[in-house]
Amino acid sequence: MRASQFHIRTTKETPNDAEIVSHQLMIRAGFIRRLGSGLYTLMPLGLRVVRKIEAIVRDEMNSAGAVELLMPSIQPAELWEESGRWEKFGPELLRIQDRHGRDYCLGPTHEEVITDIARRDIKSYRQLPLNFYQIQTKVRDEVRPRFGVMRSREFIMKDAYSFSLGEESLQACFDQMHTAYCNVFDRMGLEYRAVEADSGSIGGAQSREFHVLADSGEDAVVYATEGDYAANMEKAAVVCQTSRGDASESMATVDTPGVHTIAELSAKLDINETQCLKTLLVKGTTTAVVALVLRGDHQLNEVKAEHLDEVASPLTMADANDIKTAANCDAGSIGPVGLSIPVIADADAATMSNFVCGANENGKHLTGVNWGRDLAEPQIRDLRNVIEGDLNPMGTGTLKIVRGIEVGHIFQLGSAYSEAMGATVLDENGKPQVMQMGCYGIGVTRVAAAAIEQNNDAQGIIWPESIAPFEAVICPVNMVKSEAVQAAAEVLYQELKAAGIDVLFDDRPLRPGAMFADMELIGIPHRFVISDKLLANDEVEYRGRRDSESSVLSRSDVLTKLRK
RNA sequence: CGGGGUAUGGCGCAGCCUGGUAGCGCAUCUGCUUUGGGAGCAGAGGGUCGUAGGUUCGAAUCCUGCUGCCCCGACCA
Incomplete structure (x- = not known):
């Protein structure tokens, strides 16, 4: 072309x-x-x-x-x-x-x-x-x-x-x-x-x-550092790696006015987010709402949640009225203690002890809460997104x-x-x-x-050879002035075409700089430059799109270069 | 659909605050020079300023409605 x-x-x-x-x-x-x-x-x-x-x-x-x-x-x-x-x-x-x-x-x-x-x-x-x-x-x-x-x-x-x-x-x-x-x-x-x-x-x-x-x-794509396990975020399974500690603290109510998020809660009480329990209410199938609880630093995996029998599909967060009815407070103060709806805990949340959670009363949270003592043992499911460093469910290495x-x-x-x-x-x-x-x-x-996205640099696109719009481009330098360059470029063009190469002949009357910039932007993998200077030695200049420098090769080596 | 932004020659933008002849760069066209890394000079063409209304002697500029587009959230190859 x-x-x-x-x-x-x-x-x-x-x-x-x-x-x-x-x-x-x-x-x-x-x-x-x-x-x-x-x-x-x-x-x-x-x-x-x-x-x-x-x-x-x-x-x-x-x-x-x-x-x-x-x-x-x-x-x-x-x-x-x-x-x-x-x-x-x-x-x-x-x-x-x-x-x-x-x-x-x-x-x-x-x-x-x-x-x-x-x-x-x-x-x-x-x-x-x-x-x-x-x-x-x-x-x-x-x-x-x-x-x-x-x-x-x-x-x-x-x-x-x-x-x-x-x-x-x-x-x-x-x-x-x-x-x-x-x-x-x-x-x-x-x-x-x-x-x-x-x-x-x-x-x-x-x-x-x-x-x-x-x-x-x-x-988000999740893969194991060892072994070939890979999954998307929705699917990636969590292996719980913690076990529950002793119930050493007793449950107490603390005032937390204006605290609605886990971040605010951990800041207010000066504790780690991992010590907080997050409670989310979603629409249920047999009950109006279902409580899903997670460790404070973990994110709900909506697909996993949606698959639960108790949870209505598509997953819908409970609205303010539902929350009021079920927990007698606003979102941000909900906790699993004393709820009369199904409570489903992520495996990691279920291993927490002496945790902090909402008190189901606006502006109040509970500390030192323990499963089995202060509230019933929850149903345990995998509810969260994996995070870096989680164990590979196949048993080898961790997840990235x-x-x-x-x-x-x-x-x-x-x-x-x-x-x-x-x-x-x-x-x-x-x-x-x-x-x-x-x-x-x-x-x-x-x-x-x-x-x-995967193949580009400051100059432009770097097409993989198999899908590049053209495999190679011929750039004649100052062709308008030099009949020799024009003729040589034409011969090379015909030769490459005959050899079945998908080649572009840049015969536009452009200055070399503009031509090179265009071809690099377009991302053609192989470039051959023809000029009077090179012709004198029967040479052609070659530059691969990823190369940082050009090289000079003998005119007869052009096809070999491309076939390599 | 919710939130934010934006709309001015083909593209990228300024002008708007403080109303008074619509401007710059790139691109395009012509001529001359130039020719190994996006050339220089001289000239030219091209815009009902998204749209509809309002305020005003006068609106790109101020006000209102609408629309397009872009970005952030729930969907998918």
Whole structure:
């Protein structure tokens, strides 16, 4: 490709509405252009990257035996009513009506459509297992689109759906996709982790998220210092490592006017937050509210809490009236002593002794409180987020927390959709059996952004070779003045093209500095400079995008350099 | 949806407080010079100051409503 015939628009100024580096660089280098909130045009450079990512994904999916198809973005409401998600999905589902007033949605995901296809097309266990995938534009009416293409309302996603008979076959499909995903991210040269994830309300099944590690990531990823345990924050299990001390103090009431938070409480009484007990009231299933108690320095894990039978789903904090009724005080003064509602304690909270908690009376707290003596022993569950230094639940080492960008998710759906929509096959006995499903997603456009988050410097983007918009660029110095440079650049360009290299020939009449700056901003991995001076010795200058200095090589070594 | 911010040529901003001819940098166009790290000089084009109303002789500027966008919280690839 000749740069003069390719649309390259770069800017020195950083757009003021771009917060994270990938967004800034994608805009500055002209990969994307914003059309509206969460809506982006993929400019020619951006599309090239996306196409390369798609090619890798497609290749690995095909290798894993998945077959590609393409489903419509517009989906009839009836299908979503069948699965129950027309109601459940909420405002993120962008709904539209046609001219006849019929309801549709713009597909945020395609379980319904694919299950409809499966139930019509798959009749026999002999056809299984089968894995369909597509690379397609998804629409989600995000509450808050941000970070450019990282969280946009319209984005490109690879989604695959497997159909199996029996859980063993589902597991095999899942494992196969796990391997394929690792291959995909390996080939893109990304630093990532596959982590255990919560499987949500469907329950039981396996779920794994693939996170590209980056400080700007929106998710917390937990991993063990030893062994290969890794999970997202929602899922990461806590191993209680403390045991309860003796009840050496007696319970007493202290005045704590104006104290509402654990931080204020520990400051007021000059004690550590670990000595305070935090009590949260949430809506319950059989009772109006349920008390959840945690050690003061610990954070409630809302997903874990939501899974409890006693707790209403979705998790809802009790409102002021509920609190008044249950605890006879305001939030900030609640404690578990004397409550007549279920009290569920995090394991670490249950091992506390002589602790401080709210007295269920505004402006008062209790000190020296002990389980079993001052109040009944609580139910014990894992309720909190892990913190750095917690024990690895697998028994080796401790846990660390890093930030991650979720770029992929593989998930065993089981029979959730196939059962609701009647997707069955006949087994070898001629009996109808509900198919087991798995679903597997990769956020293609998000991968591009994640790759930049992980690979950039002050000059701009540093694309991993496999997804760079161009593999190499030829920069002729002062080509307008030198026919020799022009001719040599042209020859090299033709040579690299013939060798199958995806090469950009920067034939724009730019001064060298501007040209280099552009190409570094755009992030092309390999640069070859041609000038009169170099030509005199039959040489070419080479610089890898990560190199701090250029090197000079013989003209004949250019291809070898690229093939290395 | 709650909280905060912002809206002025394509982009980044100043001007607003204290009302009186809309300005700067980048980008664009023309010419000359320049050509190994985002060139210099000279010239040119481009803005109903988000929108609707109000105050005023006069509003980018003061007041009110609305809208867009961005950032912080609950969702997801």
